[in-house]
Amino acid sequence: MLSLEAQRALIGWEPVNSGIITTKFNTKESKIKLNIIQFYAPTNDADEEKNDAFYQQLQAVLDKTGKKDMTVLMGDFNAKIGGDNTGYIEVMGTHGLGYMNENGERFAGLCSLNQMVIGESIFPHKRIHKATWRSPDHVTENQIDHICINKKFRRAWKDVRVMSGADISSDHHLLMTALRLRLKKFNNATNRRTRYNVSALKTKEVKTVFHLSLSNRFQLLQDQLENNDTNIETPQWQSSRKCGKAHARKS
Template sequence: MLLYSGHEEENAPHIQGVALILPKVARNALVGWESHGSGIKASFKTKKEGITMNIIQCYAPTNDTNDDIKDQFYEQLESIIEKCSRKDLTILMGDLNAKVGIDNTGYEDIMRRHGLGERNENGERFANMCAINILVIGNTAFPHKRIHKATWISPDHTTENQIDHICINKKFRRTMEDVRTRRGANIASDHHLVVANLKLKLKKNWTTGQTALPRFNTAFLRDTNKINEFKIALNNRLQAVRDLLKEE
């Protein structure tokens, strides 16, 4: 299943869109989802009693974008996060276009010193937002080689940055076992695939009033007489359609 969100205006450019691809286990656990332009939120039932997992995927403006557009993006993101219950597990991920760097001074509660490079203005905004919402920046929490930290590479292959992030609310910090990039994934992009390992299991969501799928009588197919009757009935119906077409 594919859940996606992007520009809703007619003839809008195909940029800044986001999506979630759900395997069967996630599709069965899906409780609901919301589209928010360059952001998307999906909620899943987990095997932890009373705990829902909220996934927020987003695309943030680049560092040189107008401040008003950045403010608008973060205001919308804040409103999405605020609607997630503090008792639930919340994951924020995506292309945040934010370099948070190595120095975690003032942000010790939400990041460690395993980041990459130096913090830029977008990184400051992002770190502040994570601190307010108590979201741990997973990319900075696990020691890795530089090649497993960089998430983006420039077209000329001379510059690498860590601007894609996966975060988790601090209450469930120990659920996240690792975050790193996987360079072997050929996704035809200047971004590397960022992967997080979570110690969590999803649970099938049985919705009330769900319509049961019809059961087919397969024994019918083993009855030769029934099969012949079906063939005759089907042929008669097809012949009636052919006759109508000839009349036209």
């Protein structure tokens, strides 16, 4: 979901798999594009092979981003980083919540390899603005959702914090970041849309013609379905197979 300004600056997007999606935006900074990589990582209890496969896929996505681009990596890492940044001073601060787990080590290692900084560990906030997940009994809280950015653009960061008051019907809280970066309109096919003169439907004659045309189109579709004996919820290849069997029985 994009604001109008972001929609105009959109260059493109790509669903990599069920857990990773990427998008690219044009900016007013010379030769700098904004890459946003959204993901959902396996849990800490998942098989090691599954975790390794996910991180390899994510690394492959990061390798495709431009070296001069600003890249924002965000989502549910299912990783706890804690407040001890020993060994990871370059990629995280000391404002994390809790203690680092195995997934947290994987996550910090990925950030170190790609020179990315973990936002929640940099900006000091109260606990209520750190915990991104709460158990159903409201007893346990963890910081497992994260937002990262290339180290070279760290000064463009204004804040990263949890918006605990936002109701998103989830046991996760909304995580927000603010950046100093201006988007610029990018002219391509994704920004073009057909505009309809909806106000013309207020005219009785136009409204009548529109309803008639719409009814004829639906009737035509219904006739085709009845003639082909096709269920719209049945894949086309299954319908073709049924027709083939019926033809064989007649023969």
